[in-house]
Amino acid sequence: xxxxxxxxxxxxxxxxxxxxxxxxxxxxxxxxxxxxxxxxxxxxxxxxxxxxxxxxxxxxxxxxxxxxxxxxxxxxxxxxxxxxxxxxxxxxxxxxxxxxxxxxxxxxxxxxxxxxxxxxxxxxxxxxxxxxxxxxxxxxxxxxxxxxxxxxxxxxxxxxxxxxxxxxxxxxxxxxxxxxxxxxxxxxxxxxxxxxxxxxxxxxxxxxxxxxxxxxxxxxxxxxxxxxxxxxxxxxxxxxxxxxxxxxxxxxxxxxxxxxxxxxxxxxxxxxxxxxxxxxxxxxxxxxxxxxxxxxxxxxxxxxxxxxxxxxxxxxxxxxxxxxxxxxxxxxxxxxxxxxxxxxxxxxxxxxxxxxxxxxxxxxxxxxxxxxxxxxxxxxxxxxxxxxxxxxxxxxxxxxxxxxxxxxxxxxxxxxxxxxxxxxxxxxxxxxxxxxxxxxxxxxxxxxxxxxxxxxxxxxxxxxxxxxxxxxxxxxxxxxxxxxxxxxxxxxxxxxxxxxxxxxxxxxxxxxxxxxxxxxxxxxxxxxxxxxxxxxxxxxxxx
Ligand code: GLC
Ligand code: CA
Numbered sequence: 001x002x003x004x005x006x007x008x009x010x011x012x013x014x015x016x017x018x019x020x021x022x023x024x025x026x027x028x029x030x031x032x033x034x035x036x037x038x039x040x041x042x043x044x045x046x047x048x049x050x051x052x053x054x055x056x057x058x059x060x061x062x063x064x065x066x067x068x069x070x071x072x073x074x075x076x077x078x079x080x081x082x083x084x085x086x087x088x089x090x091x092x093x094x095x096x097x098x099x100x101x102x103x104x105x106x107x108x109x110x111x112x113x114x115x116x117x118x119x120x121x122x123x124x125x126x127x128x129x130x131x132x133x134x135x136x137x138x139x140x141x142x143x144x145x146x147x148x149x150x151x152x153x154x155x156x157x158x159x160x161x162x163x164x165x166x167x168x169x170x171x172x173x174x175x176x177x178x179x180x181x182x183x184x185x186x187x188x189x190x191x192x193x194x195x196x197x198x199x200x201x202x203x204x205x206x207x208x209x210x211x212x213x214x215x216x217x218x219x220x221x222x223x224x225x226x227x228x229x230x231x232x233x234x235x236x237x238x239x240x241x242x243x244x245x246x247x248x249x250x251x252x253x254x255x256x257x258x259x260x261x262x263x264x265x266x267x268x269x270x271x272x273x274x275x276x277x278x279x280x281x282x283x284x285x286x287x288x289x290x291x292x293x294x295x296x297x298x299x300x301x302x303x304x305x306x307x308x309x310x311x312x313x314x315x316x317x318x319x320x321x322x323x324x325x326x327x328x329x330x331x332x333x334x335x336x337x338x339x340x341x342x343x344x345x346x347x348x349x350x351x352x353x354x355x356x357x358x359x360x361x362x363x364x365x366x367x368x369x370x371x372x373x374x375x376x377x378x379x380x381x382x383x384x385x386x387x388x389x390x391x392x393x394x395x396x397x398x399x400x401x402x403x404x405x406x407x408x409x410x411x412x413x414x415x416x417x418x419x420x421x422x423x424x425x426x427x428x429x430x431x432x433x434x435x436x437x438x439x440x441x442x443x444x445x446x447x448x449x450x451x452x453x454x455x456x457x458x459x460x461x462x463x464x465x466x467x468x469x470x471x472x473x474x475x476x477x478x479x480x481x482x483x484x485x486x487x488x489x490x491x492x493x494x495x496x497x498x499x500x501x502x503x504x505x506x507x508x509x510x511x512x513x514x515x516x517x518x519x520x521x522x523x524x525x526x527x528x529x530x531x532x533x534x535x536x537x538x539x540x541x542x543x
Contacts, residue, residue, distance in 0.1 A: 006249050006353050009046025013357045015321045016053050016075050018414045024428030030076035034087050041091045044463035049096040049198050051321055057107050059167035060378050064105035068185045085193050094195035101182050102201045103168040111169050125178055126169050127161040139212045140221025144379040145386035165378050173206045186242045196249030203254040206231040217287050227261045235270035251315050259310035275315045278303040280323055284405050292404045297485045297504035300330055308351050308477040316350045319357035324410045328366035332506055338535035340455045341523040342502050345537035346487055348462045349500040351477040359415050362448050363455040366410040372399045374434050377408040418446035471496040483509050502537040
């Protein structure tokens with residue numbers, strides 16, 4: 001049996017704005033990425049997922065595309081991108097791009113044409129709708145709060161839909177021509193040698209009807225636009241027309257996906273895998289995500305285990321550019337290093353394709369000293385405005401709330417490479433978003449490379465362990481009952497059986513299987529028989 005690369009390799013997500021700035025203008029770029037390919041190789045990863053690098057006015061940091069066939073000049077040129085593909089290929093690293101096709105930028109030529117000329121064919125590329133009784137066409141909400149309808153300037157009672165910001169008008173997937181355009185985009189990059197795509201909000205592209213959604217505080221309307229039957233048909237079509245020809249790979253960002261729907265994506269070969277988001281809500285209030293819920297290990301372990309058991313394969317992650325940093329959310333200040341290592345054992349022992357987000361491997365944390373004026377994230381800004389209006393809270397109060405929950409800037413601060421100016425992200429005077437000052441306290445690549453006990457060294461060890469373990473890569477998953485603060489499970493493939501035990505709390509916990517026998521991985525230097533230390537994690541080979 002030939003194993004596809006995505007089942008055999010670890011994926012590393014790069015947020016290009018913040019990875020490495022080669023020309024000191026404050027913005028990460030493609031040449032910066034090229035310069036760090038040897039670092040990524042030495043980490044042991046085999047695939048890079050690049051957040052969007054296409055031409056964009058950057059209202060949503062590139063998730064608003066103005067031209068799919070052009071590289072954003074702030075990141076470089078198409079030649080630079082070709083060079084990245086070539087250099088990565090020389091190191092046997094594959095490149096996955098972000099495919100953002102639910103919407104374009106409002107500065108895309110299709111949308112500009114649709115606005116300026118209502119009779120043009122581009123009108124039907126988007127979702128325009130007449131208002132109802134002097135109001136917006138329906139009660140659906142934008143994911144970033146407020147209505148998803150924006151009034152068309154200079155036209156009477158006409159609106160367009162945007163499930164994200166008003167600068168991101170949704171495309172109309174009832175229009176055959178839109179699907180053709182997407183096929184052309186896919187083909188363009190696959191011909192260049194791109195390995196595949198991470199498909200942005202891919203289960204929202206098809207809107208079955210525009211009826212009012214049932215009342216919810218958040219996500220109103222989703223029963224008509226999330227995971228609709230036609231969504232499957234369109235994905236299947238993209239596979240048959242383009243993706244299969246290139247043996248390319250697709251991972252879907254699928255909000256509110258259920259095991260039932262996830263299994264359809266997989267069975268029909270619409271996606272190779274998808275991301276579930278259930279576990280990432282474990283410390284947020286379900287109805288109103290800006291409200292924090294106290295983190296409890298069992299609330300993270302439970303959904304992760306559920307998904308491990310519900311689907312044959314999935315994309316596994318603790319961090320991405322939309323989430324706070326995992327060690328700040330699920331770890332501990334007091335046991336900072338220990339908890340980062342424990343999370344690494346947990347993540348890298350699970351079934352599926354492992355995604356590591358830039359900086360996760362050195363234990364980057366959320367900001368501590370960060371104010372409203374520093375805010376860049378469009379979702380946070382929009383949510384703050386809505387919450388101030390609807391809940392009559394002060395700006396400072398809402399800012400404090402979102403800063404502990406949904407603020408996406410936390411994971412977007414520049415990568416910490418060393419302890420020089422701007423954490424070695426560049427050698428200039430500015431950075432597009434503040435650098436987290438804790439790069440001076442040893443949280444940076446260079447210092448961690450010099451410290452054998454660092455988080456980075458541990459990650460490298462754990463990555464290399466996974467890369468050479470058939471049980472971790474291909475084995476089945478079985479949970480084992482344990483203390484509520486402990487993730488305990490078995491991965492088994494042919495003759496190899498591994499027992500993983502991860503303490504996600506600052507308590508000492510007894511466990512009969514913590515014995516000094518056939519230990520392959522240990523976050524601590526020893527084993528106290530029968531007891532896990534705070535955030536200790538071990539992997540043992542068992543019969
Ligand atoms: C996805 C992206 C996010 C973006 C949104 C709209 O959720 O991960 O960053 O804002 O889609 O494209
Ligand atoms: Ca730059």
